[in-house]
Amino acid sequence: DAGVTQSPTHLIKTRGQQVTLRCSPKSGHDTVSWYQQALGQGPQFIFQYYEEEERQRGNFPDRFSGHQFPNYSSELNVNALLLGDSALYLCASSLGGKHQPQHFGDGTRLSIL
Amino acid sequence: RKEVEQDPGPFNVPEGATVAFNCTYSNSASQSFFWYRQDCRKEPKLLMSVYSSGNEDGRFTAQLNRASQYISLLIRDSKLSDSATYLCVVNPDTGNQFYFGTGTSLTVIP
Numbered sequence: 001d002a003g004v005t006q007s008p009t010h011l012i013k014t015r016g017q018q019v020t021l022r023c024s025p026k027s028g029h030d031t032v033s034w035y036q037q038a039l040g041q042g043p044q045f046i047f048q049y050y051e052e053e054e055r056q057r058g059n060f061p062d063r064f065s066g067h068q069f070p071n072y073s074s075e076l077n078v079n080a081l082l083l084g085d086s087a088l089y090l091c092a093s094s095l096g097g098k099h100q101p102q103h104f105g106d107g108t109r110l111s112i113l
Numbered sequence: 114r115k116e117v118e119q120d121p122g123p124f125n126v127p128e129g130a131t132v133a134f135n136c137t138y139s140n141s142a143s144q145s146f147f148w149y150r151q152d153c154r155k156e157p158k159l160l161m162s163v164y165s166s167g168n169e170d171g172r173f174t175a176q177l178n179r180a181s182q183y184i185s186l187l188i189r190d191s192k193l194s195d196s197a198t199y200l201c202v203v204n205p206d207t208g209n210q211f212y213f214g215t216g217t218s219l220t221v222i223p
Contacts, residue, residue: 033210042117042200042213043157056209090156092211099145099204102211104156 002027004093004105012111013081021076021108025093031055032074033102034066035090043090049074050096086112114139117203119214127222130191134217136201137183145204146177148186150197151216157200160186191221 005024031050035043045058049068068074088109092102119136126132146163163175163184174187201214
């Protein structure tokens with residue numbers, strides 16, 4: 001039973017570039033959420049996808065966008081990268097409705113130079 | 114005011130000790146509560162859900178106090194392997210997002 005998988009594991013970019021991160025949810029899960037975790041902080045909610053639509057969005061600028069595919073996998077895109085975007089990006093999957101525990105992937109560590 | 118607040122610690126306790134973490138939340142309509150554990154440079158892993166009646170899983174006990182808007186995690190007979198950061202998570206009824214605390218760092222010392 002495959003858990004949540006994310007790619008790539010690590011990524012180094014420069015300011016102004018664009019990046020795409022990928023996530024495959026745990027088998028049987030249909031909802032994908034993305035989080036940003038800065039060093040020493042808890043994860044911060046970016047957005048959640050369900051039925052290929054963005055269901056809810058956290059307090060992140062439009063530079064952060066996403067997509068969910070029919071097979072429930074998801075992408076996170078960040079444009080015009082800033083130094084402050086350096087963080088661990090976590091994908092979490094869950095099943096359907098509210099109040100279900102979320103299961104996290106290993107994350108993508110993004111460094112902006 | 115933050116949605117979820119935790120004492121960041123660090124907590125340094127000897128093996129075998131009992132340690133408790135508290136976490137307060139601001140949204141009284143919150144419905145779901147969880148404790149996650151995060152090892153250094155790893156992803157958060159679900160430790161346990163927190164139910165209104167309180168619940169126990171081995172050495173771990175979680176409690177919810179709705180009147181005071183806090184949840185707690187008690188770890189009995191601490192093991193070296195319990196060393197990690199413990200994240201308190203709240204899911205308000207009004208939305209789908211999880212609100213995480215900043216985490217409480219625990220180090221169990223031999």
